Amino acid sequence: MSTTIETDLLERGPFLVELEQRLEESRVAGRLVLLGGEAGVGKTALLRRFCLLHRETARAFWGACDPLFTPRPLGPLLDIAERTGGALEESLARGAKPHEVSALLLRLLRSPSPSIIVLEDVHWADEATLDVLRLIARRVEAVPALFVASYRDDELDRSHPLRIVLGELATLSAVSRLRLPPLSPAAVGALARPHGVDAEELFRKTGGNPFYVTEVLSTGGAELPPTVRDAVLARVARLSPPAQKLLEYVAVVPTLVELSLLTRLAGEAFASLDECLSSGMLHAAGDAVAFRHELARLAVEEAIPGHRRTALHGAVLSALANSPMSDPAHLAHHAEAAGDAEAVIRYGRAAGDRAARAHAHREAAAQYARALRFADRLPPEERAELLERRAYECFLAGELDEAIEAQGRALEDRRRLGDPLKEGDSLRSLSRLLRFVGRIAEAAEVGREAVALLERLPPTHELGMAYGNLSHIFMTAEDAEGTIVWGTRALELAQRRDDVEVLVYALTNIGSVELASGSPEGRRKLERSLELAQRAGLEEPAGRAFLSLVWWPLLRLRQFDLASRYLESGLEYCSEHGLDLWRLFLLACRARLQLDQGRWAEAADSAAFVLRDPRSWPVPRIFALLVLGVARARRGDPEVWPPLDEALALAEPTGELQPISPVAAARAEAAWLEGEHEAVAQTTGAALDLALRRRVSWVIGELAYWRWRAGIKEEIPPGAAEPYAIQISGDWKRAADLWIQIGCPYEAALALADADDETGLRRSLEELQRLGARPAATIVARRLREMGARDIPRGPRASTLTHPAGLTSRELEILALMAQGLRNSEMARHLHLSSRTVDHHVSAVLAKLGVRSRTEAVAEASRRGLLAQTPQVHTEN
Amino acid sequence: MSRYIVERTFTEGLRILVTEAGAQTCLGVVDRNADLGVPWSFSYVSADKRKTLRVYDGPNPEAIRQAAQRNGLPVDHITRVTVLDPYFYR
Numbered sequence: 001m002s003t004t005i006e007t008d009l010l011e012r013g014p015f016l017v018e019l020e021q022r023l024e025e026s027r028v029a030g031r032l033v034l035l036g037g038e039a040g041v042g043k044t045a046l047l048r049r050f051c052l053l054h055r056e057t058a059r060a061f062w063g064a065c066d067p068l069f070t071p072r073p074l075g076p077l078l079d080i081a082e083r084t085g086g087a088l089e090e091s092l093a094r095g096a097k098p099h100e101v102s103a104l105l106l107r108l109l110r111s112p113s114p115s116i117i118v119l120e121d122v123h124w125a126d127e128a129t130l131d132v133l134r135l136i137a138r139r140v141e142a143v144p145a146l147f148v149a150s151y152r153d154d155e156l157d158r159s160h161p162l163r164i165v166l167g168e169l170a171t172l173s174a175v176s177r178l179r180l181p182p183l184s185p186a187a188v189g190a191l192a193r194p195h196g197v198d199a200e201e202l203f204r205k206t207g208g209n210p211f212y213v214t215e216v217l218s219t220g221g222a223e224l225p226p227t228v229r230d231a232v233l234a235r236v237a238r239l240s241p242p243a244q245k246l247l248e249y250v251a252v253v254p255t256l257v258e259l260s261l262l263t264r265l266a267g268e269a270f271a272s273l274d275e276c277l278s279s280g281m282l283h284a285a286g287d288a289v290a291f292r293h294e295l296a297r298l299a300v301e302e303a304i305p306g307h308r309r310t311a312l313h314g315a316v317l318s319a320l321a322n323s324p325m326s327d328p329a330h331l332a333h334h335a336e337a338a339g340d341a342e343a344v345i346r347y348g349r350a351a352g353d354r355a356a357r358a359h360a361h362r363e364a365a366a367q368y369a370r371a372l373r374f375a376d377r378l379p380p381e382e383r384a385e386l387l388e389r390r391a392y393e394c395f396l397a398g399e400l401d402e403a404i405e406a407q408g409r410a411l412e413d414r415r416r417l418g419d420p421l422k423e424g425d426s427l428r429s430l431s432r433l434l435r436f437v438g439r440i441a442e443a444a445e446v447g448r449e450a451v452a453l454l455e456r457l458p459p460t461h462e463l464g465m466a467y468g469n470l471s472h473i474f475m476t477a478e479d480a481e482g483t484i485v486w487g488t489r490a491l492e493l494a495q496r497r498d499d500v501e502v503l504v505y506a507l508t509n510i511g512s513v514e515l516a517s518g519s520p521e522g523r524r525k526l527e528r529s530l531e532l533a534q535r536a537g538l539e540e541p542a543g544r545a546f547l548s549l550v551w552w553p554l555l556r557l558r559q560f561d562l563a564s565r566y567l568e569s570g571l572e573y574c575s576e577h578g579l580d581l582w583r584l585f586l587l588a589c590r591a592r593l594q595l596d597q598g599r600w601a602e603a604a605d606s607a608a609f610v611l612r613d614p615r616s617w618p619v620p621r622i623f624a625l626l627v628l629g630v631a632r633a634r635r636g637d638p639e640v641w642p643p644l645d646e647a648l649a650l651a652e653p654t655g656e657l658q659p660i661s662p663v664a665a666a667r668a669e670a671a672w673l674e675g676e677h678e679a680v681a682q683t684t685g686a687a688l689d690l691a692l693r694r695r696v697s698w699v700i701g702e703l704a705y706w707r708w709r710a711g712i713k714e715e716i717p718p719g720a721a722e723p724y725a726i727q728i729s730g731d732w733k734r735a736a737d738l739w740i741q742i743g744c745p746y747e748a749a750l751a752l753a754d755a756d757d758e759t760g761l762r763r764s765l766e767e768l769q770r771l772g773a774r775p776a777a778t779i780v781a782r783r784l785r786e787m788g789a790r791d792i793p794r795g796p797r798a799s800t801l802t803h804p805a806g807l808t809s810r811e812l813e814i815l816a817l818m819a820q821g822l823r824n825s826e827m828a829r830h831l832h833l834s835s836r837t838v839d840h841h842v843s844a845v846l847a848k849l850g851v852r853s854r855t856e857a858v859a860e861a862s863r864r865g866l867l868a869q870t871p872q873v874h875t876e877n
Numbered sequence: 878m879s880r881y882i883v884e885r886t887f888t889e890g891l892r893i894l895v896t897e898a899g900a901q902t903c904l905g906v907v908d909r910n911a912d913l914g915v916p917w918s919f920s921y922v923s924a925d926k927r928k929t930l931r932v933y934d935g936p937n938p939e940a941i942r943q944a945a946q947r948n949g950l951p952v953d954h955i956t957r958v959t960v961l962d963p964y965f966y967r
Binding site: 601604605608628632635636637638639774794848849850 | 879881886909937938939942943946947953954955956957
């Protein structure tokens with residue numbers, strides 16, 4: 001490629017060195033580098049050069065994500081599998097899930113010599129590929145491999161899925177970020193000089209983007225096109241007519257174009273391939289070609305007149321349709337661009353199915369939507385089925401309004417078709433979605449209609465699920481009787497028909513209400529449900545069983561041991577199986593648990609994590625908002641009310657206790673801390689009535705407690721949970737002891753705030769100051785002053801707060817062991833902890849020190865003098 | 878971005894020498910804050926050097942606290958503020 005201007009080595013030396021360092025480290029423990037940079041900044045060129053430099057010592061594998069309207073699931077892994085063949089290729093062919101794919105890939109990389117795996121353009125990746133990336137980031141240290149994932153950092157808007165992944169990976173020790181900046185004016189000047197181009201002007205117009213610079217210079221240097229598009233088109237115009245025609249064919253295919261396909265498409269024009277390659281417009285990759293840069297492809301594609309573009313896509317479609325290897329996502333893309341309705345439906349559906357199997361729910365929903373745009377001509381039966389698939393994938397992707405809309409349209413078709421089994425099942429699905437967004441009354445009505453219709457038929461799986469759904473609705477309302485009545489019907493049907501899914505559904509519902517009421521039988525039912533679901537591969541029901549084992553102990557029993565036990569394993573299960581819905585619920589639970597345990601900084605972090613997720617599942621969002629608002633209120637920080645107001649707006653329309661009562665309690669607490677006692681009565685009244693009707697003792701207790709704190713004189717309501725009732729009755733000492741047993745230090749300190757002696761109040765103050773609870777501490781200090789006490793401490797001395805960057809004593813221990821060079825597994829053995837717990841502490845240490853690697857952590861710690869303060873630990877053996 | 882004033886108490890008094898080490902201390906704080914998106918604008922220091930009022934721009938109070946923790950600095954109180962211009966009403 002004689003006319004190509006080599007810019008890839010200019011100012012790229014330090015980046016090659018950095019990558020080389022990571023490669024060196026990866027020989028001991030694998031690394032993942034996230035390489036960001038704007039489009040055209042030379043990420044690919046840098047990585048090509050890097051792989052070339054190390055080709056003697058490291059195998060390289062490349063996989064790319066495609067800029068399709070909706071990407072093909074696991075696209076880059078397919079590219080890699082093509083090279084590796086074997087188990088990886090087989091597993092992808094049969095639609096393996098992300099955790100299987102990542103496990104196979106990592107196994108493949110276990111070899112004495114290191115490998116470089118490049119995942120290009122992951123800003124276009126589908127969800128399944130992102131899941132693989134997540135899993136790899138957590139496990140990569142086990143293999144000698146350097147993963148590099150490149151992405152355009154200027155194309156990530158706030159809700160971009162990759163942004164979430166980047167946030168999650170930020171604190172992992174194996175992961176580092178690298179940002180490739182544009183060229184400096186000096187470098188642009190060096191490039192421009194031989195062409196006699198005004199370097200300043202060139203830099204101004206290109207911003208130092210190597211692609212722009214290269215393109216501009218390649219167009220002849222003398223002329224300065226106002227936009228890169230013009231630059232590209234000007235280059236195209238200089239090619240022969242057959243070469244231009246060939247470029248158009250390549251431009252309508254947003255991926256690599258196989259040479260065999262291109263011969264069929266382009267006919268005689270194919271002879272101009274060499275011209276296109278030597279002009280630098282195209283580059284060859286194995287037996288396929290592509291534009292040297294996506295921006296150039298877009299420029300050429302956009303310049304093709306509409307009617308001609310349609311015809312080109314039609315030609316690509318028919319050429320691809322003849323090949324059994326073609327990806328349905330590609331076919332659907334071309335079919336839509338060609339306006340071929342029948343083909344869009346066929347391939348859109350197939351692409352949706354494939355994406356759904358790979359857990360790429362957003363893509364699946366989009367592919368089904370694409371097919372449905374042309375569904376007017378479909379028979380109602382087929383359309384209903386397509387709508388139902390879309391509704392389910394929308395639900396899993398967190399697009400709830402779209403899910404309800406699709407399910408409603410499916411129901412219309414089902415009613416017209418007059419098949420009671422399918423109509424009943426469709427009603428049940430709609431009921432489930434309505435329950436999920438908090439439209440409980442409508443959900444119950446539709447759910448009853450489903451049961452009534454299905455009961456006219458002999459007992460079916462669908463009827464069992466409809467019973468389970470009604471039971472679930474009663475469970476949501478914490479109506480134990482209704483839950484058990486409908487759950488028992490489901491249970492009987494499940495046993496008669498030997499139907500595991502119905503059995504699991506019923507056990508989870510009944511187990512939940514039993515556990516919430518304090519019966520140990522409930523826990524046994526839930527654990528059995530979990531075991532059955534896992535054994536039968538019922539992933540979603542298993543995720544729900546995990547959540548139930550965390551949710552009820554946390555919120556209705558305050559048994560933190562039980563909740564914690566299932567929290568971490570549940571999170572792991574849900575991450576591995578792509579159950580994002582239950583994962584977010586569990587993360588919201590984690591935030592709440594940390595809040596209750598007085599770990600407010602962590603709680604606010606966990607809550608922020610949930611709130612960053614762009615999907616609109618309401619319940620996890622409400623709980624995260626509350627944790628954030630309460631953590632701010634307790635620390636005396638500003639902006640308490642915006643999250644509490646949003647939570648109220650989300651919870652109020654549901655009319656349900658589960659979302660409404662925590663909102664009321666949180667707002668009452670915040671109002672009390674601000675001294676707005678009058679607001680407490682009004683905030684808590686309706687929720688307390690509801691809790692009394694449902695007889696939910698922890699909620700009754702909590703709301704009654706805030707009313708009492710605000711000076712409302714009323715009887716202790718029946719059923720109020722013990723520590724609250726005892727506190728209201730005046731036994732602050734015992735209440736404090738109970739809170740300590742439960743594991744809530746802030747509540748315990750607040751109980752002591754009622755002490756009538758100086759000793760008790762001083763203990764309360766000291767504890768509140770330790771927790772950083774400034775507003776409550778101010779209240780207690782005032783009481784002490786009123787009592788005539790002297791020398792009231794003003795707060796923790798600066799030296800205790802500045803102590804070790806906020807590291808806990810456990811984290812200090814970990815840091816000391818890190819400095820001694822112990823591996824995580826060795827630390828785990830030394831401290832009698834699980835490896836996972838150690839991993840967690842290590843990440844926390846890195847995050848608190850604001851560093852990315854263990855080496856940096858030790859350096860930073862010694863710089864700040866943290867290591868001197870920690871005792872030396874004697875290593876065993 | 879909101880603007881916050883952060884009050885801190887240094888019981889021993891705040892001493893940053895006008896030396897290379899002092900400059901490094903301040904620039905270290907600037908760097909770590911920039912990482913978190915909480916740029917440190919400037920501070921007022923009381924005459925006895927025991928109290929500082931720092932002006933920050935940041936996304937939320939948690940980011941301010943996180944920055945303080947990374948820098949090993951105490952936080953007494955965070956207040957969100959806006960500017961009141963006395964000539965605005967003329």
